[in-house]
Amino acid sequence: MRQELDEALVRDFPNLYADRKSNKVPLWWGFECGDGWEPLIRKLSAEIEAIIVAMPEKERKKFRVKQVKEKFGTLRFYMGVAHDAIHAAISRAEQESAVTCECCGKPGSMRNNGWISVLCDEHQAERQKKR
Numbered sequence: 001m002r003q004e005l006d007e008a009l010v011r012d013f014p015n016l017y018a019d020r021k022s023n024k025v026p027l028w029w030g031f032e033c034g035d036g037w038e039p040l041i042r043k044l045s046a047e048i049e050a051i052i053v054a055m056p057e058k059e060r061k062k063f064r065v066k067q068v069k070e071k072f073g074t075l076r077f078y079m080g081v082a083h084d085a086i087h088a089a090i091s092r093a094e095q096e097s098a099v100t101c102e103c104c105g106k107p108g109s110m111r112n113n114g115w116i117s118v119l120c121d122e123h124q125a126e127r128q129k130k131r
């Protein structure tokens with residue numbers, strides 16, 4: 001994901017992404033997915049950040065993101081500690097990523113170009129041209 005989107009997520013959801021600059025977690029590498037998923041990551045982040053902010057202050061630091069990446073075509077969003085409402089939100093976002101182009105965020109589907117990725121028709125055509 002490009003730097004300005006990354007920085008904006010970390011700035012807007014400071015509890016959730018408090019470990020962004022910690023080299024002890026894979027999030028140190030950044031958000032390992034395409035820009036097209038930023039809106040769904042942003043929506044998910046807002047949901048979880050609101051849950052965290054409602055917690056007593058000493059509880060909050062347990063609920064941090066460890067890694068965000070694409071795996072087998074879809075979004076994976078890993079937290080150290082979570083609970084049911086958070087898991088439900090994460091699983092909705094992961095399902096949404098399966099029909100959202102990772103490049104541009106338009107409706108997409110799973111494509112197999114030697115590796116699996118979710119792309120819209122336009123980005124799939126572009127991918128095939130490059131091969």
Ligand SMILES: [Zn+2]
Nearest residue numbers: 101104120123
């Ligand atoms: Zn696209």
